[in-house]
Amino acid sequence: MSIQSKARRDARRRKAAKAAAMPKGPAIEPHADLRDGAGTLLGGIVRRDGEWTLGLGGRIAGTSDSAARVLALLQRARDHYVREGRDVALKVSPALATAVRADVDARGVSFDAFKAALEAELAAGTPAAADGDVVH
DSSP: OOOOHHHHHHHHHHHHHHHHHHHOOOOEEEEEEEETTEEETEEEEEEEEEEEEEEETEEEEESSOOOOHHHHHHHHHHHHHTTTTTOOEEEEOOHHHHHHHHHHHHHOOOOOOOOOHHHHHHTTTTOOOOOEEEEO
């Protein structure tokens, strides 16, 4: 065995041991993505530490405890792209769809009514964050 082979093998072992010793961050669960016709990711929703996070344009747009709020905002972004004439597709996980239904049921409204109220709130220019929302 050559000295170089042994050195590469030892380096690989040290790297693997170091990677195993690194603390694992909290799991991020992807639940929705908005992609254009070429497959480029335009936006998405993930769940991390029990909180829904909305990303648009490669940046975090905000976080919320409300699944309905982040989905409504992502659908609003989709509608904007469609008005621009772009071909976009929104995919939503079953877990997010279930969380949205539970969220609007707890509020006693339909998702369409929730979206209409959110549109009115945004049009007024005073986004009153719901409990637990962080508006960026």
